[in-house]
Amino acid sequence: MLQRQILHFLRPASRCASLPVPPRPCSSSSKHDPPPENESLVENLSIMGVDLPSARRRQPGVLRKLLTNEQGLALFLKSKGADQETVASIISRFPRSITRSCEHLEERWRLWRNVFKSDGEVVEILSRSPESFFRSSDNKNLEENIAFLMTLGITAKDLHRLLTTAPRTFSNSVELNKNMVEFLKSVCLRFDGKDPERFARTVISRNLYVFIRSTNRIRANVEFLCRSLRLSNAEALGLFQSHGAQILDVSHESLKKNLQSLRAKLGSLGCGEEDFKRMILNYSLVLFVSSQRLNEKLDCLMDGGIHVQQVVQKPKVLDFSIDCIRQRLRDLHRLGYDFQKSGIAVLDTSKKRFLAKLERLSSAENEDTRSLS
DNA sequence: CAAACCGGGATCTGCCATTTAA
């Protein structure tokens, strides 16, 4: 074991020394054959538990490198609390991680720790998304990024959430992130908003994924929503600064599809354009639901004896899983609940509250039967 | 007291294509 470690430590040098015919003039193999893999590196990784096929598939070039730092990386990550399995998984999913020097790792870690509270948190993000941490080797850019994000005036809590939820934001170039902020400000101005900075801040804190989206996508969605709903400036500003912020990053095609399908479905149920618009302004998250699923849910509610208008006015029911909706409808029917009379608000409460409600309803029913008998 | 209103929290990587650097 000890010997192996020493070998690893010496590996780069000994490898060079022991290469008898270095790059080998393209003798037998064709010109287009890539250079061979570094066998001792591959063996090393294998011993460490790295999934070689996966690493090879992802970044084949790394396995051919002569100078790598897999041991340093492993020691480093372990010193931060990662176990061997985690290290292996990280390398398997992002092989280029082994090309980072120890100094580089120290520095990058220090920068991440400016935002995260503990090493443990960073390890967690890292094992979730190695690429976010390792894809860029530009620590200066990272530093500038953090500084830039802070200048936006978003709270420390939001910054933390942002980087926990969308760690890729970190490795974007500052330029890219700045572009996004500028773009958001321009959206605000386009709708005659008075405080672009605040608008950008609001959208970001309501949708932590904006930075890992392209401005093109967001722009397309803004334009599309604005156009197809004929939004006034005030409506647009209101929508995008509230729950609407979240639907900005849905893939443009899905958004179009979901919106058009919902429009058609509501139309077929006898709703007009006004109802449609009101529903979305009320609760734009319905646009998150895939068209097929949404149709199922609406059908399910209609079958349960609920009127479309009730759904239009309280679209949040559509937020619940179809199984949950079905089950609740069954439960309520069993107790003779009248949706026309009592409304559908019961459907969108927490499980705890719903069960409590059921209790009350059934005990009230018992009262009735007892008084009848 | 229960119902209604309202906002929040979890979650989101792993792959591909293009550009840039060595």
Add this chain to the structure above:
DNA sequence: TTAAATGGCAGATCCCGGTTTG
């Protein structure tokens, strides 16, 4: 030329509970 760096994309909800209101 190869590898590194970077930008971009697909995918497609569900649920909880504090506070206010009636």
